Amino acid sequence: MYELINTTLIGITSGSIYALMAIAIVLVWRSTRIVNFAQAGMALLSTYLGYEFIRIFHSFWIALPLAMVAGALVAALIDLVFMRLLVKHASQGPIAAVAPIIATLGLLGVIRAFISFFWGNQDLAIDSPISNVGYTVGTHTLAISPLKLAILIASLALMGVLTLLFQRTNLGLALRASAFAPEISRLAGVRVDGVRTLGWALAGAAGAAAGMLQTPNGTGTLSPDSIEFSLLLVFGFIAAVIGGLESLLGAVLGGLILGLVLAFVLTYISGSLVFITGFVLLIVVLIALPRGIIGAKGARRA
């Protein structure tokens, strides 16, 4: 019984971090039609910057928003100096469909290499800002600690803010419009290029939050080859696709479903099957619902 509860709790916590990453991928996809495989690299870079902020301000909770701002700036810069050029140059011919995917992979490699140049290959530690020891009920220890609770609240708050931004503000309207019909939006007076850069910036901030929260929740260390960030990339992507790639709500649901399924496989079947489970889940969902849980139709209305 306690095992069941704990597995669920672990699944929800890790699922909410995957959801943040999925949101970052969905934001870029919605505003530019590019699947950003460099998102994990950008999240890693933002987390390194967050590590520097922690050293300056001695507080995780000050460093978190600063890292998100830094992540947003990095992402906006990447869009300005690189992605715009790419869209202009490689949008014709047989390569057009795969060029953005390949370019973001190249970007991932460049970011990794830069991180290693600046911070070296050794592990850096980000200490947990609050206790990561689980609450106890009677003699049992639950798999939810003050830190995990904080992660959950922070993720939910971020998702809420982004959803409000998209659904209730003029800016959100412009973001949705320029993704759906760039030409018409331009005629209606929306600065489509600027709005796209903003989409990248929002994604950068969400990715930075995922990286900052995942690190103390996981091993607590940062390294350029961090396996956890490869996981963030892959699982964030799977969550985004399960959710349909188009909607923020879908990304959140996808993240939670993935987190729960992986937690149950880890507890009840085998640790070495966790990764392949992600693949199987993705294939099963895509074959059953080719447009994800919340498909394109819903997203267009959203």
Place this chain on the structure above:
Amino acid sequence: MRAVHKIKSNSTTRFIFFIALGIVLFLLSNRVDELRVYQGAEIAVYVIAISSLILLTGYSGQISLGHGALVAIGGYAAAVANINFHVPIWLTFFIAVLVSALFGALLGAAAARLSGPYLAGATLALAVGLPSIANQFTVLGGEQGLTFDAGMPPASLGEDFTVYKWNFWIAALATLAILWLLQNILRSRYGRTWRAIRSNDVAAELSGIAIGRSKVLAFALSAGIAGLAGACLAMLVGTVSPSAFPISLSFSLLTGAVLAGVTTLGGVMIGAVVLVAIPEIADAVANRFGGSESVTSNLPGLLVSALLILTVLLVPNGPVEQMRTIRSRKGVASHH
């Protein structure tokens, strides 16, 4: 009639060209030192793997970020056959091709329903997930992996004929055979079908092409070739283990394919040579400028990624295709 005659003589010329290339490689392998022979074999493996990716992405229009997983399947199939059934070495290669082609057909059936980004993500998840399965089953040897012993070269080749040279011969022969086969397939009905689907799938379907079936066929064939690369890699390294097939292998193969020009088989050597040469170039550069340890270890990754980005920005269809375009433009200009 004349056209038919031309095609025939073309395929004979190509065959002769491949034989000649084989003889040149054979003579070269006797001239250079052991390290170069080993690197030659590495290049051969990359050529096989990259050409399988070019077939899939460039010709049938399906992207794969997880070709390393298919290479892994080939390597493991060869090693399992080698250890458990004691079959001759050429048969392990054959089994590797068969097993990975079968897996590719299954994967292709799922992949044919997915488009661009969905397929990219699914194959990426596969590449991350598949190698860790080896930890689950004891027959696959867990984290240590399995050994693959290709055997010593036959005594008839002489005393000073080394294992490296033997491996190079096998890998080079496999490469030439695969390239020759692919050249012919891509010029056949199937090749034209794939190109038709890539250019315009609706038009292709209206012309009576069964899109799903051709895509699955391309995936199975590509997987089989990738499996052969895996068997060759297992022979070179002598072992297969989960850590030998990291996600970066899949990314390297894609990089090689893009550098080679993903839409033509013509540049496949470029991609493979660059992949093998870059670590060495990076080493030389870092030594010259006396870089620290972190610079030396990260320079290859940086160079590969930077090359990838530059290629996509400057020559998106690859250097060979670019030259062909320039030449044909010049040809048109001189007519006027």
